[in-house]
Amino acid sequence: MAVVEQETKESWIWFLEIFADDIGRPEEFQLVFISDRQKGLIPAIETLFPTVEHRYCVKHIYNNFKVDHKGLELKDALWRCAAATTVREFERCMQYIRDLDEKAYEYLVNIALAQWTRSRFTPRALTDCLGQAYLGNVGVD
Numbered sequence: 001m002a003v004v005e006q007e008t009k010e011s012w013i014w015f016l017e018i019f020a021d022d023i024g025r026p027e028e029f030q031l032v033f034i035s036d037r038q039k040g041l042i043p044a045i046e047t048l049f050p051t052v053e054h055r056y057c058v059k060h061i062y063n064n065f066k067v068d069h070k071g072l073e074l075k076d077a078l079w080r081c082a083a084a085t086t087v088r089e090f091e092r093c094m095q096y097i098r099d100l101d102e103k104a105y106e107y108l109v110n111i112a113l114a115q116w117t118r119s120r121f122t123p124r125a126l127t128d129c130l131g132q133a134y135l136g137n138v139g140v141d
Contacts, residue, residue, distance in 0.1 A: 012044030026052045030124060036060035053122060056115045058082040058130040061108075069104040078108065082117050082130050090119035 002018075004011040020026065026033070026049050033054045035041050045054050062078055077097045084090035090113075098105035114120040118130070 007039045007041070009040040009043045009047070012038075012040045013048060016044055016048050020048070025049075053124070054115065055121070055130075056111065058116055061111065061116055065104070065107060069101060069107065074100060074104055078104075081108065084117060084119045087119050090117050 002011075002015050004015070023029070031052060033045055033049075033052060034057050035045075035054065036057050037060065042054070045052065058079065061082075062075060065078060066075065074097065077093060077100065081090055081093040081097065084093050094105060094108065097108065114122070116130075
């Protein structure tokens, strides 16, 4: 845990360097970062660990999504999309969302698919977690 003045790229780099010193290089262990996309975090991970997979916590995606896209049907559809294991299944789920709410669909397709849906996760990582395990704001699975 760390306390910093602001969540910036520089403070995340500092934190992640200490993290790597403590556990070793994340790419050597095939770790996956799962985050809530905090300010500065994405560029810090890209700078320090460009080959490490970085996914977005679906719970946090949903928390932002529900501000403008309310309802249990949309919530369930988003989670079905995230949990889909094949591209075909994912595309069916996304079409369902599109049929329900075009703006909800647009919101989701503008988030990098490889970072929130199992159907696009790489096989090199040894997890298909959607964002339940956390180390501070950064999930490590």
